[in-house]
Amino acid sequence: MSLGRYVLTRVLVTVPVLLGVTALTFSFLHVLPGDPIDVIVGFRTVSPATEASIRAEYHLDEPLWKQYLLWLRDAIALEFGRSPISGRSVTATIGRRLPATLALGGAAWLLALAIGVPAGIVAAVERGEPADELTRLGALAGIATPNFWLGLILLLVFSVRLGWFRVIPPDAPLASLAMAKFMILPTITLGTASAALVTRLLRSSMRRELDAPYVRTARAKGLRERTVILKHVLRNSLLPVVTVAGLQLAFLVDGAVVVEQIFSWPGMGRLLVRSILQRDYPVIQAAVLVIGVSIVLANLLVDIVYALLDPRIRY
Amino acid sequence: MSDRHPTTERGRIRIVGFDEPESDDRDGDSRDSSPSTGEASAETEPDSPTAAAATERSAEGPDGRRLEDAARRFRRNRTAMLGVTIIAVMAVLAIFARPIEVSTAEYTITLQPVALAPHDPHEPFVGAANAPPSWDHPFGTDWAGRDQFARVLVGGRYTLSIGLVAVLLALCVGIPLGAVAGYFGGRIDELVMRIVDVLYAFPFLVLAIAIVPILDPLPIPGRGFWEVVLALTVTGWIGYARLLRGEILSVREREYVTAATALGVPDRTIIRRHVVPNAIAPVVVQATLNVGTVVLAAAALGFLGLGLEPGSAEWGAMLSRGRDSLLQGHWHVTVFPGLAIFLFVLAINLVGDGINDALEPRRDASDDRRRMR
Numbered sequence: 001m002s003l004g005r006y007v008l009t010r011v012l013v014t015v016p017v018l019l020g021v022t023a024l025t026f027s028f029l030h031v032l033p034g035d036p037i038d039v040i041v042g043f044r045t046v047s048p049a050t051e052a053s054i055r056a057e058y059h060l061d062e063p064l065w066k067q068y069l070l071w072l073r074d075a076i077a078l079e080f081g082r083s084p085i086s087g088r089s090v091t092a093t094i095g096r097r098l099p100a101t102l103a104l105g106g107a108a109w110l111l112a113l114a115i116g117v118p119a120g121i122v123a124a125v126e127r128g129e130p131a132d133e134l135t136r137l138g139a140l141a142g143i144a145t146p147n148f149w150l151g152l153i154l155l156l157v158f159s160v161r162l163g164w165f166r167v168i169p170p171d172a173p174l175a176s177l178a179m180a181k182f183m184i185l186p187t188i189t190l191g192t193a194s195a196a197l198v199t200r201l202l203r204s205s206m207r208r209e210l211d212a213p214y215v216r217t218a219r220a221k222g223l224r225e226r227t228v229i230l231k232h233v234l235r236n237s238l239l240p241v242v243t244v245a246g247l248q249l250a251f252l253v254d255g256a257v258v259v260e261q262i263f264s265w266p267g268m269g270r271l272l273v274r275s276i277l278q279r280d281y282p283v284i285q286a287a288v289l290v291i292g293v294s295i296v297l298a299n300l301l302v303d304i305v306y307a308l309l310d311p312r313i314r315y
Numbered sequence: 316m317s318d319r320h321p322t323t324e325r326g327r328i329r330i331v332g333f334d335e336p337e338s339d340d341r342d343g344d345s346r347d348s349s350p351s352t353g354e355a356s357a358e359t360e361p362d363s364p365t366a367a368a369a370t371e372r373s374a375e376g377p378d379g380r381r382l383e384d385a386a387r388r389f390r391r392n393r394t395a396m397l398g399v400t401i402i403a404v405m406a407v408l409a410i411f412a413r414p415i416e417v418s419t420a421e422y423t424i425t426l427q428p429v430a431l432a433p434h435d436p437h438e439p440f441v442g443a444a445n446a447p448p449s450w451d452h453p454f455g456t457d458w459a460g461r462d463q464f465a466r467v468l469v470g471g472r473y474t475l476s477i478g479l480v481a482v483l484l485a486l487c488v489g490i491p492l493g494a495v496a497g498y499f500g501g502r503i504d505e506l507v508m509r510i511v512d513v514l515y516a517f518p519f520l521v522l523a524i525a526i527v528p529i530l531d532p533l534p535i536p537g538r539g540f541w542e543v544v545l546a547l548t549v550t551g552w553i554g555y556a557r558l559l560r561g562e563i564l565s566v567r568e569r570e571y572v573t574a575a576t577a578l579g580v581p582d583r584t585i586i587r588r589h590v591v592p593n594a595i596a597p598v599v600v601q602a603t604l605n606v607g608t609v610v611l612a613a614a615a616l617g618f619l620g621l622g623l624e625p626g627s628a629e630w631g632a633m634l635s636r637g638r639d640s641l642l643q644g645h646w647h648v649t650v651f652p653g654l655a656i657f658l659f660v661l662a663i664n665l666v667g668d669g670i671n672d673a674l675e676p677r678r679d680a681s682d683d684r685r686r687m688r
Contacts, residue, residue, distance in 0.1 A: 016509060017509065017512045017513055017516065020509060020510075020512070020513030021513055021516045021517075024513060024514075028525065028529075031529055032528060032529055140661060140664050140665070141657075141661065143607075143660070143664060144607065144657050144660035144661035144663075144664055145657055145660075146611055146614055146615070146618075146631075146653060146656045146657065146660070147615075148614075148615060148618045148631075148634060149634065149649070149653030149656065149657065152634065152638060152641055152649045152653070153649065153650070153653070155638075155641060156641050156646055156649065160641065160642060160644060167642060250515075250517075250518040250519070251518070253518045253520075253521060254518045254519055254520040254521065254615075257520055257521065257524070257615075257619070258520075258615050258618065258619065261618075261619060262638060272521065272524065273524070273619050273621070276524055276525070276527060276528060276621065277620065277621075279528055281528075284525065284528075288517065288521060288525055291517065291518065291521055292516040292517050293516070295515075295516045295517070295518070296516045
């Protein structure tokens, strides 16, 4: 199958998944116990006029399938209405929060690669040696450490005791030096588990590649071990690490929900937790939708990149 | 590949039962590589005269031997046994931390009278608030002057039971769905896998958080045990269904399945006795590792104030006030519950890796972790 056909099929398969994601997010408001209108206003008593305006805004008088289509139309236009709690536009709130989470997640992902790739190489090459055992233990510890606990400990040691960092984010734009300095601790907290995951994945995929005949050939023709590992084996072993980018994204979002809470980071995770605690349904819906759609699209992108890199993948 | 199975012969039905002892082949198979857990049965099956005998053999004969071998390998694995020890010690401490009593209207029946911890974990002001560790309170006290030592020990009850129950329930949903989808294929497969795809678009914790208001629409912090378990089950079954389905896709092509079909064994029996037992190993490994994931998620929910109620002695919930205490400099409030979670999840991972090495020596657990998602 040609690359074009593969990409097309892959995109077409994504459409029903996206519809499912939107339908599930939409139905959220309707599976809650109680009338949707009560849910939206938070079970308070409201005047009939307010109730009518909310009914009109959420199209609550239409049949359910039409409500879904209207909601979908609004969602595609990024129009999520106003939060009944804060009265602010939901779209604007998310637009303000999203960059902060993207910056934190991106930094954590880079950190995970910077630690995980070298550690994975060492573990695979030194199979069974102390260095392998050490990285294995390190990776195990990284997976087993609860990120909220790690965050609290880092906060205690470096912010409270040593006073190197602020406890809450500085009042500065996202792309500023003060902000970058503050981001160090949240990045470490968020990136640790991902780094452990990358290490383990790279180790297992490299160990498989090291047994391949081409490695023996490369060694037999007298290439330096360094060249064999870095140029041949590593390149082929990185692909499985790329494939998990979708998983990593989901993993990072999960982590961000917790880490943002600890460091008062003004991102999507904190927004989600706050809106759940306040039962701010339009915000919950919009935030969950943004997260779900990004992960579906990220998986699509990864599959396409994978097919570009490895011609064997097309089927 | 072991030398005794040249590639050209793999997957062929060899009639071995007539002139050589069959146990010969089985022994080799338990150590044999990769996905071919079913090969032993493929080879022994044709020599059995009736369908009933074939069923018995493939489901129990080699399996029993294989499990024994795996158990022996597991017992020899020192790190895995360390994990088992840690979990056992934590379980014993949790059970014997405080007496367990069942009260009905009139009677109180004491099931377990031992009390390792001297104080009641829920009784406030048994000591000064936020007191650092001392002889009387080895882990110090929390903001309400409750004994942290008792709370950490008793907290193990929540954590261990949530992890176990949520994973078992998720398996009860995921295994049947994955088995049916993988074995029958077609429309059912499409339907189940699309549901799985849709649910996979939402991160584990985000989904669990979003389920919270459905179970509990009014903003009162704190939920019961079963609400947390339910939220973690709804998000947990997806992985098992997908993993088992993938395994079954290759298992169902094997000769012993065709043979059983040809002999008129009903689908239900084939799935239960031939397909699932031969495809379950990676799911078992993953389920073990997932006890750790579930415990972390439950603790994270507790930490966010979306899990068990903040006053309960659950490890995550104990940390929910940790940030405030910490900023006031009370390190012990945070350190001990966190250490308990860390130790438990670490032990679970050691055990999971050990089971993986025992069941499928050549396979890496992280491969499945990847395929799970």
